[in-house]
Amino acid sequence: MEGSTVYQFLGRYFVPYVDIGTFKQRLAQELKYNVEHFQIEKAYEEITEENVANKAILDKILFESILYGDLKNIFIETLDNNPNLDVHTFKKRMEVFIEKINYGKLTNELEKYMSPDGFLLMESISTTQPGTFFLAGFDFKTNSEDKLSSVRMLFSSVVPLVEPPNVGYFLSGVDIDLEKQTCLIMFKNITNEIDNDFEEVT
Numbered sequence: 001m002e003g004s005t006v007y008q009f010l011g012r013y014f015v016p017y018v019d020i021g022t023f024k025q026r027l028a029q030e031l032k033y034n035v036e037h038f039q040i041e042k043a044y045e046e047i048t049e050e051n052v053a054n055k056a057i058l059d060k061i062l063f064e065s066i067l068y069g070d071l072k073n074i075f076i077e078t079l080d081n082n083p084n085l086d087v088h089t090f091k092k093r094m095e096v097f098i099e100k101i102n103y104g105k106l107t108n109e110l111e112k113y114m115s116p117d118g119f120l121l122m123e124s125i126s127t128t129q130p131g132t133f134f135l136a137g138f139d140f141k142t143n144s145e146d147k148l149s150s151v152r153m154l155f156s157s158v159v160p161l162v163e164p165p166n167v168g169y170f171l172s173g174v175d176i177d178l179e180k181q182t183c184l185i186m187f188k189n190i191t192n193e194i195d196n197d198f199e200e201v202t
Contacts, residue, residue, distance in 0.1 A: 007048045009041040011062075011123040013169040014136070014156075017188065018062065019069030026061045044123055059120040063137050066122065067154055067173040071186035079181040085148040090140070091116040098135065105134050122154070128167045130198065132158040136171075143179070151176045159190075160198035168193070 018040060027033040031054055033047055040062075048055050094116040102114055106127055113119050120137035127134075138153040153174045161168045172187040 007045050009044040009123055010126040012041070012126065013128075013158075013167075014062075014066060014122045014125075014171070015040050016168070017066045017070045017171050019065045022069065023061060023065040026065070027058075030057060030061065059123065059137075060139075062122055063120045063139070063152075063154065066171065067152060067175065067186065071171060071173050071188050073187050073189050075185040077183040077185065079176075079178070079183060082178045082181055083148075085178075087140075087142045087146050087148055090148045090151075094138075102134050105132050125156075127158060130158050130160045130167065149177075149179050151178075160195040161193050162195045163193065166195070170194075 020038070020040075023040065024038055027043060027047070031047060033043060035043070035046075044058065047058055098114050098116065103111060106121075106125060110121060110124060113121060113124075114135075118137075118139040120139070122136050125134075125136060134156055136154045136156045138151065140151045141149045143149045151174070155172045155174070156169045159168060159170045160166060168190070170187070170190055172185065175184040175186070176182075
């Protein structure tokens with residue numbers, strides 16, 4: 001995360017999933033960031049160091065550029081009903097879910113940012129332990145009655161790869177619209193890239 005020292009982008013394993021064209025376009029439109037030789041890592045460093053207040057916008061752009069970028073295998077499910085979940089109840093349930101699925105898997109430093117109010121930590125995660133499954137980010141919206149209206153989540157699993165760097169992330173996204181009663185499940189099929197003969201050294 002950001003601090004008093006020089007900012008460092010750590011989310012290298014998320015970069016292959018980013019829709020670079022959309023990412024560049026949104027940075028230009030929303031943050032007035034235009035460079036000739038574009039790199040996500042460099043963009044993060046320069047934008048964050050120039051004005052740390054822009055990092056929340058940058059994190060959202062990265063999140064959406066992954067979720068609606070290279071996760072092109074999409075399944076649409078219809079929900080039977082809208083549970084009309086109030087936001088307080090949702091946050092309490094997310095608090096338990098986050099602790100169960102994330103705690104002890106990433107760094108202790110990151111755990112303090114895993115808020116039930118939402119978090120987007122893709123640029124800060126670099127774990128390479130195969131088999132690690134975690135929630136990299138999520139956000140949600142509410143309606144005028146303070147009921148949950150939509151939720152978006154990005155999950156990641158660390159997998160061994162056949163080609164260098166021999167480790168990567170298998171990402172899957174969920175976009176739930178409770179008012180329309182639809183659920184999008186999105187992922188990229190990287191089955192052919194995974195090393196199925198990998199044996200973890202104990």
